[in-house]
Amino acid sequence: MSDPASGIVAEGAAEPLLSVRGLTVGFAGRGGVVPAVRGIDFDVMANEVLCIVGESGSGKSVTALALNGLLPATARMSGTIRLGQTRIDTAGEEALRAVRGREIGMIFQDPATTLNPLMVVGEQVTEGEVVRGDLARTDAPARAVELLEEVEIADAAGRAGQYPHQFSGGMRQRAVIAMAMAGRPRLIVADEPTTALDVTVQAQVLALLARRQAETGAAVILITHDLGVVAEVADRVAVMYAGRIVEIGPVDAIFANPRHPYTAALLQSIPRVDAADRRLDTIPGQPPLPGAFPSGCAFHPRCALGSARPRCAADDPALHPVGGTAAACHFAEETAPPRLPADPRQSREIAGATEAPLLSIENLEVHFPIRKGLLKRTVGHVRAVDGVSLVVRAGETVSIVGESGCGKTTTARAVMGLVKATAGTIEFEGDDITHKSSAALRAVRQRMQYVFQDPFSALNPVKPVEEIVAEPLRIHGLYDEVGGKQRIAELFDLVGLSKTMFGRYPREFSGGQKQRIGIARALGLAPRLLVLDEPVAALDVSIQAQILNLLEDLQNELGLAYLFIAHNLSVVRHISDRVAVMYLGRIVEESVKDDLYEGALHPYTQSLLSAAPVPDPTRRADRRRIVLAGEIPNPAAPPPGCSFHPRCGRASAVCSRDDPRKARFGDTRTLVACHHAGPLGEPVGQVAAGGVR
Amino acid sequence: MRGGARILRELVRRKGALLSLAFLAVLVLLAVFAVALGFDPVKQNILHSLEAPSRAYWFGTDELGRDILSRVVYGARTSLMTAGGAVVLAGVIGVPMGLVAGFFGGWRDAVLMRAVDVLLALPAILFALALIAVFGRSQGAAMLAVGITGIPGFARIVRAQVLSLRQRDFVVAVEAFGGSSGYSMFRTILPNSWNQILVQVVVLCSIAILLEAALAFLGVGVPPPTPSWGEMLRTGKSYLHEAPYYAILPGLALTLTILSFDTIGRSLTAILENEDAAVTRAEGVAS
Numbered sequence: 009m010s011d012p013a014s015g016i017v018a019e020g021a022a023e024p025l026l027s028v029r030g031l032t033v034g035f036a037g038r039g040g041v042v043p044a045v046r047g048i049d050f051d052v053m054a055n056e057v058l059c060i061v062g063e064s065g066s067g068k069s070v071t072a073l074a075l076n077g078l079l080p081a082t083a084r085m086s087g088t089i090r091l092g093q094t095r096i097d098t099a100g101e102e103a104l105r106a107v108r109g110r111e112i113g114m115i116f117q118d119p120a121t122t123l124n125p126l127m128v129v130g131e132q133v134t135e136g137e138v139v140r141g142d143l144a145r146t147d148a149p150a151r152a153v154e155l156l157e158e159v160e161i162a163d164a165a166g167r168a169g170q171y172p173h174q175f176s177g178g179m180r181q182r183a184v185i186a187m188a189m190a191g192r193p194r195l196i197v198a199d200e201p202t203t204a205l206d207v208t209v210q211a212q213v214l215a216l217l218a219r220r221q222a223e224t225g226a227a228v229i230l231i232t233h234d235l236g237v238v239a240e241v242a243d244r245v246a247v248m249y250a251g252r253i254v255e256i257g258p259v260d261a262i263f264a265n266p267r268h269p270y271t272a273a274l275l276q277s278i279p280r281v282d283a284a285d286r287r288l289d290t291i292p293g294q295p296p297l298p299g300a301f302p303s304g305c306a307f308h309p310r311c312a313l314g315s316a317r318p319r320c321a322a323d324d325p326a327l328h329p330v331g332g333t334a335a336a337c338h339f340a341e342e343t344a345p346p347r348l349p350a351d352p353r354q355s356r357e358i359a360g361a362t363e364a365p366l367l368s369i370e371n372l373e374v375h376f377p378i379r380k381g382l383l384k385r386t387v388g389h390v391r392a393v394d395g396v397s398l399v400v401r402a403g404e405t406v407s408i409v410g411e412s413g414c415g416k417t418t419t420a421r422a423v424m425g426l427v428k429a430t431a432g433t434i435e436f437e438g439d440d441i442t443h444k445s446s447a448a449l450r451a452v453r454q455r456m457q458y459v460f461q462d463p464f465s466a467l468n469p470v471k472p473v474e475e476i477v478a479e480p481l482r483i484h485g486l487y488d489e490v491g492g493k494q495r496i497a498e499l500f501d502l503v504g505l506s507k508t509m510f511g512r513y514p515r516e517f518s519g520g521q522k523q524r525i526g527i528a529r530a531l532g533l534a535p536r537l538l539v540l541d542e543p544v545a546a547l548d549v550s551i552q553a554q555i556l557n558l559l560e561d562l563q564n565e566l567g568l569a570y571l572f573i574a575h576n577l578s579v580v581r582h583i584s585d586r587v588a589v590m591y592l593g594r595i596v597e598e599s600v601k602d603d604l605y606e607g608a609l610h611p612y613t614q615s616l617l618s619a620a621p622v623p624d625p626t627r628r629a630d631r632r633r634i635v636l637a638g639e640i641p642n643p644a645a646p647p648p649g650c651s652f653h654p655r656c657g658r659a660s661a662v663c664s665r666d667d668p669r670k671a672r673f674g675d676t677r678t679l680v681a682c683h684h685a686g687p688l689g690e691p692v693g694q695v696a697a698g699g700v701r
Numbered sequence: 702m703r704g705g706a707r708i709l710r711e712l713v714r715r716k717g718a719l720l721s722l723a724f725l726a727v728l729v730l731l732a733v734f735a736v737a738l739g740f741d742p743v744k745q746n747i748l749h750s751l752e753a754p755s756r757a758y759w760f761g762t763d764e765l766g767r768d769i770l771s772r773v774v775y776g777a778r779t780s781l782m783t784a785g786g787a788v789v790l791a792g793v794i795g796v797p798m799g800l801v802a803g804f805f806g807g808w809r810d811a812v813l814m815r816a817v818d819v820l821l822a823l824p825a826i827l828f829a830l831a832l833i834a835v836f837g838r839s840q841g842a843a844m845l846a847v848g849i850t851g852i853p854g855f856a857r858i859v860r861a862q863v864l865s866l867r868q869r870d871f872v873v874a875v876e877a878f879g880g881s882s883g884y885s886m887f888r889t890i891l892p893n894s895w896n897q898i899l900v901q902v903v904v905l906c907s908i909a910i911l912l913e914a915a916l917a918f919l920g921v922g923v924p925p926p927t928p929s930w931g932e933m934l935r936t937g938k939s940y941l942h943e944a945p946y947y948a949i950l951p952g953l954a955l956t957l958t959i960l961s962f963d964t965i966g967r968s969l970t971a972i973l974e975n976e977d978a979a980v981t982r983a984e985g986v987a988s
Contacts, residue, residue, distance in 0.1 A: 424877050450879040458877040466870040470892045480878035526874075533878065 024051035025227045026075070026195055030087035031097075033070050033079065035298070041084050042299040044070045046251040048087075049327070054194065057221065057228045059238040059259075061274075062248035063295040063548040064519075068231045071248070072199045075229065076114050077104040091195060109136040113188030113226075115198040119180035123172040130156065130168025133187045142191065155186040159216055176639045178209035182216065189220055196221070199231045206411035207575065208636045211619035214241055215635060233549060235278055236578070236621025239263060240628060247271045250296050250306030252324075257333025259625045267335035269313045269343050277553035279582035281605070281620045282627075287560070288553040288582070294518045295548055305337070313339050364438060366537055366569050367400040367423065367456075372432035374415070374422050378644060390644045392418040394593030395432070397670070402536060405563065405570040407580040410590035411616075413640050416573045417461075419590070420539050423571065424458050425449045436537070454484060457530035461542035463522035467514040474510035477529045484533065499528040502565075503558060520551035524558070531562070537569045544579060556583060577620040581605050589613045592643055592651040595670065599678035609673050609685040611656050632688075650683065658684040708896070711972045718968035721961035728958060732778040740771035742928045751944040761946045764936065769947060772928040773954050779929045780958065783844050784909035788902050790848030795855025796898065800886045802856065803863025814860070817853045825850040825912055830921065838924045843916050847909040858901050862894040900969045907962035914955055930955045 031048050034041035045067040052058045062068040073079050075089060077096055089096040091111055099107065108114070116122045123132060130152035137143035143151055149168065156164035159182040172180055181201065188196055201217065202210040218241060221228050232238060238245055239259065246256040247268065255268035266272040276289040293310045296302060302309050308320035319338055330340040337343070374393040377386040393415040400406045408416040421427045423434055425441065434442045441452050457480075460466035467476050477496050481487040491498075497507040503524040514522060523543060530538055540559070544552040556579065562568060574580050580587055581601060588598040589612065597610040608614045615634040636655050641647055647654050653663035662683050670681040712718045731738070746766035754761045760769035802813040829846030836842050866872055867890070875885050916922040917931025925932065930951045937948030 426873060426877060446876075446881075453877065453879040458874070460870040460874065462870055466874055468871045468889060468893070470895075479875070479880075483875075483878060483880045483884060529874075529878075 025054045025056075025092060026052040026229075027090045028075070028087070029090075031071065031074060031089065032086045033067070033074055034084045035080075036082045036084060037299075039299075043251055043301065044083075044298045045074070046301075048246075048248070048251075048253045050246055050253060050256060052195065052227045052229060054227050055221075055225045057218075057230060057241055057243045058246060059242035059244070060229060060231045060246045060248055061233060061235060061238055063233060063550060065250070065295055065297040066248040067251040067298070068248050069199055072114075072197050072229070072231050075195075075197050076108060076112055078114075106140075109140060109191040109193065110142075111193055111195065113191065113193035113196045115181075115184055115188045115196065115201045117200040118204050119177060119184050120172075120204070122184050123180055125172055128169050128171055129175060129183050132172075133168075133183060133190055136187065137190055140191070151190075155190055156183065158189070158220070159183070159186040161186075177205055178212060178639050181205060181209075181213050185213070185217060185220065189224065189226075192224055192226075194226055196226050196228045197231075198228060200233070201230070202237065203232070203234070206640075207577065208411060208615060208619045209639060210237075210621075211633060211635055214621075215633075217241070234621065235275065235549070235623040236281075239623045239625045240621045242625070247274070250301045251298065252306065252336060253327060254307065254337070255333055255335040256327065261332030263623065263625050265331055265333075267330040267333050267340040267343050268307075268337045269311045269339075270307045271335075272343050273310075273312070274549060275623065277550050278623055279553075279556065279576075279578040280623060281578040281581055281617065282622055282624070288557055290553040290557060291550040294520060295550065313337070313342055363401055365399040365435075366402045366437060367398075367571065368433075368435040369396055369398045369419070369423065370433045370435070372396045372419065372422060372434060373430045374418050374427055375430045388644050391593050391646060392643060393422060394643075394646070396590070396593070396595055398588055398595065398598070400537065400569050400571050402569050403563070403567045404585045405572055405583055406586045406588065407572040407574060407584040408588050408590055408595075409574055409577060409580045409616075411575060411640060413592075413643060414590040415593040415643070416575075416590050417541055420458070420541050420571060420573050424453075424456065424539055426458075450484070454533040455535050456537045456539065457533065457535040459523075459526050459530050459538060459540045459543050462546050463519050463526055464546070466526050467522055469514055472511050472513055473517070473525050476514070476525060477532060480529060480532050486533070490532075495532070499532055502531065502562070503528045504554075518551075519547050520554055523547060523551075523555055527555075527558070527562070531566070534566075535568070537571065539571045539573070541573045542575070543572075545574070545576065552579070559583065577617060589616065592640060592646055594651070594681065595679075596652065596682065597678065597680045598670070599676070603677050607676075607678075607687050609676075609678055609680045609687060610682045611658050611684070612652050614688045650681075652682075658682075660684065708899075708969070708972060712965065712968055715968050717964045721964040724957055724961045725965075728777050728954075729781065731774045732781055735771075735774050735778060738774075740768070740774045742767060742771040742775040743926050744768070744771075751940060751947070753944070754946055760950045761944060763933075763944075763947055764940065769933070769950060772933060773930070773951050775928040776930040776933060776951060777954065777958075779840065779923055779927060780910045780913055780955075783840060783847065783913040784906040786844040787847035787851055787909040788905050790844065791851030791905060792855050792898070792902065794848075795852040796859050796891070798852070799856040799859025799861075800863055800891065803860035804867065804882065804886050804890070810860075813856065817856045820850065821853045823850060825908075826915060829912065829916055830919075833916070833921045838921055840923045840927070843913050843922060846916075847905075847912050851905045851908070854901050854905060855898065858897050859894055862897050863890055866890050866893055896969075896973050900966055900973070903962055903966040903969060907959045907966070910955070910962070911959055 029049050031045055033045040034043045048071065060068045060071060074085060075096065077099060079085060085097065087097065091107065094107060096107065123129065130149060133155045134143060134148040134152045138145055138148055152168045153164045156168055161167050161179060161182055175183065198217070202213050205213060214237065230241060242259040244257065245259050245262045246253045247270065248254065249270050255262065255266065255271045262271060263275065266275060273289065273291045277291055279288060291310050296306060304321040304323055305325055311320065323338065325336045325338045327334045327336045372393055373395055375389040375391050378388045378390060379385065380387045396419055398406065408419060410416045418427060422429050429442050433440055436452055436456060441449065444452070474496055477499055478487055481490060500507050505521065505524055505528070517525065544555050547555060560583070563570065572580065572583055584601045586599065587601050587604045588595045589610065591612050597604065597608065597613045604613065605617065608617055615636045618632060618634045634657065638655050641651065641654065649664040649666055650668050653659040656663065668681045668683050670679050673680050673685050712722060744767065746762070748766065749762050750764050750766040752758055752762045758768050758770065760773060763769055763772065798813050802810040825846065828850055829843060832846045833842045872885060872889055875889050913922060914931035917929040918935045920935060922931055923929045933951040934948055937951065940947050
């Protein structure tokens with residue numbers, strides 16, 4: 009075991025609150041024990057935020073469960089976990105119950121499943137204290153209101169009596185935080201607490217977590233895959249890979265001067281909202297899954313430093329101090345410092361406005377009827393898309409960005425004819441396709457293809473991948489015409505897959521490979537437009553970079569136009585030529601990428617950009633963050649006037665009355681729909697609703 | 702089919718299912734090669750009536766001196782053919798009904814599912830008696846009765862499957878690259894439903910065999926002299942004291958057959974549930 013003083017501990021620290029030594033967790037399966045966590049050591053001090061980052065299969069979530077004694081029965085654990093004077097690893101069920109809630113609070117990823125749907129929220133947040141006997145049942149209702157007020161839930165007294173389904177996602181996560189904090193635990197373990205939330209809500213929840221942590225002095229272990237979140241909140245960072253901590257150290261040192269090649273490569277592979285003009289450096293290959301960890305240093309097959317060195321394949325390096333951090337690498341001294349910007353990205357000339365657009369959407373509306381009662385009467389409409397106009401020219405990338413429920417996916421599906429447009433027109437290659445029959449659409453669909461968000465469900469599980477890629481060609485009767493198997497091999501090659509994989513089934517592929525297969529399938533018919541619906545949202549960070557680069561290469565090679573749907577602002581900045589921001593079924597701002605990111609004019613865009621976490625801890629202090637109040641309203645009953653006005657800092661009387669039209673702002677290239685549009689910082693009205701932090 | 706081999710492997714790992722498969726395999730082989738193996742169910746030897754099992758007659762003889770083993774083997778033919786015919790009939794009608802109802806929804810769904818409800822309200826045995834009253838005693842009538850009452854099972858299972866698959870991206874994908882409704886239904890959704898259909902096939906087999914036996918026991922099944930397990934039970938019960946084997950052995954054959962089908966059905970359900978869970982886990986880990 010490595011020396012505990014070697015950077016595993018925070019500097020100048022007294023007695024650690026939590027101390028983990030040699031933690032090993034495996035899962036018993038048919039072929040023996042599959043290792044998930046392989047000997048990790050770390051300490052957490054009181055009042056400290058330790059972030060554990062890693063990709064799928066790195067063992068970060070298993071570590072979180074182990075800390076709380078929540079591992080399933082098939083788990084085999086060894087090593088010590090000490091919380092103050094209590095040994096968690098050897099504690100019995102009885103002792104663990106005393107520790108949970110009082111000493112350790114747990115916050116899970118998905119607030120929708122953490123809360124009991126049949127119990128009112130107020131009762132749930134105090135349930136732990138009542139069960140443990142810390143709170144009299146008669147005092148519980150008052151305490152519940154107090155707890156909900158502490159996590160800034162408006163009208164806490166009224167909300168306490170409601171059920172979880174009456175809460176929005178962000179409010180549920182607040183309630184979960186209230187529940188975890190109720191016993192004033194000394195340690196909070198949060199496993200991806202904001203992954204299921206939108207970026208503006210994520211900003212609210214992270215701010216709340218930070219405030220509550222400061223108020224209670226608790227230590228926080230935050231588990232995440234999002235390096236932006238890490239840079240925002242962490243004091244120290246532990247990077248996990250293949251069940252081990254490969255690097256641990258203070259957040260500034262990790263980001264400024266990473267010593268492990270994996271950390272360095274990870275930082276290089278993420279698109280950043282503040283810098284886009286570089287090509288992403290990818291990490292080759294896939295993150296390994298438990299049961300298939302490589303020998304020696306588990307990272308060596310993907311490592312730029314170690315891939316050719318026999319020592320890396322033979323010895324697993326121990327964590328040792330290097331520079332400002334501790335890294336588990338034989339050649340940590342050689343790790344190159346992160347360079348930004350890296351290779352400049354090929355910039356494309358955007359075709360002039362004179363050219364006829366490839367795709368032109370005019371006042372598109374998609375309303376879904378809400379039916380109720382025995383006779384299925386229509387009682388209202390969900391205005392999923394409510395007047396969207398957008399143009400995509402040949403060879404360019406136009407992104408639609410927005411939070412969940414803003415209508416971006418519905419817009420994409422309407423373009424593909426997968427949902428019926430209620431009003432408006434969609435023209436493709438100058439041809440109105442809005443109301444074409446599905447037979448007539450078939451021809452159009454040869455030149456317009458769709459790539460799905462979730463590569464796991466987009467491929468037919470009972471077909472071999474060769475057949476999956478060939479399917480569109482067969483449907484259109486073009487398979488033999490375009491060269492049959494030969495063409496499929498070309499397509500595989502185009503997306504970086506080998507034709508030796510032809511006979512395999514989707515389940516044998518990783519997420520990134522499946523997404524490549526999905527892209528190959530879409531390219532088969534040689535389309536001119538690809539509609540990409542969150543194509544990288546379900547992928548690990550290192551894989552995300554591979555797919556983004558692939559999309560860029562394909563665009564340069566084949567002259568494709570992309571309509572790119574995403575919620576991740578960094579990804580959008582990286583890939584787009586033009587960006588449209590959607591809110592509640594409408595485009596509120598649209599501009600050339602850099603204009604939008606550098607000088608957003610709509611208050612919603614500004615808050616969205618300010619809420620996006622930047623993976624750079626040095627920027628933490630001077631970030632000006634506009635935390636939006638509340639959440640996206642129900643699209644079945646949008647607010648009158650400008651639908652953003654209830655959350656807007658600049659709203660005035662006119663905003664609740666008149667719906668602003670989208671118009672060019674001054675002599676800029678930006679179209680914006682706001683009565684008070686203007687750059688941030690200009691005294692246009694007062695910033696009230698959320699306040700500036 | 703991709704999953705076929707794997708599911709068979711999983712089945713064989715389970716002791717109960719393995720025994721059941723072996724029993725059914727032997728039964729099917731006997732039934733298929735009954736003639737070649739020299740079984741003769743109708744040859745009478747009145748001098749040797751109601752004999753106990755012996756070296757010459759392994760299962761003993763009946764009141765006309767016919768070999769009970771031969772009659773049990775030929776009875777298996779009757780049972781398996783009735784079951785096979787009924788399953789094919791129910792599947793050929795029920796599966797497309799479920800596909801269309803689930804895929805298109807709306808009025809087609811309403812009409813087809815009400816028809817299914819009507820069929821579901823018919824008690825199989827009464828329906829069979831009515832059919833036999835109209836068409837007379839025949840193997841066809843039993844087959845038809847079981848087949849028709851088996852339609853709702855297939856229609857409902859396939860419809861449920863369609864409804865859940867229809868939302869999946871790979872089905873939407875087929876539509877997005879221009880596949881027709883027929884292509885979606887029969888080339889995309891159906892191949893993903895075989896497992897559930899297989900379970901229903903096994904379940905219906907056991908129901909069909911039982912119903913065929915019940916009809917024969919009531920004396921309205923396959924007309925004599927064709928042997929049937931139910932028919933043998935019916936005559937055998939009159940000789941329970943003199944020749945207990947007469948009724949017990951065909952009864953045992955019937956019981957074991959149904960037990961085997963049910964065991965396989967239960968194992969299949971468990972295997973498929975495990976697989977679903979494994980897929981969900983894999984997706985969870987990777988996302």
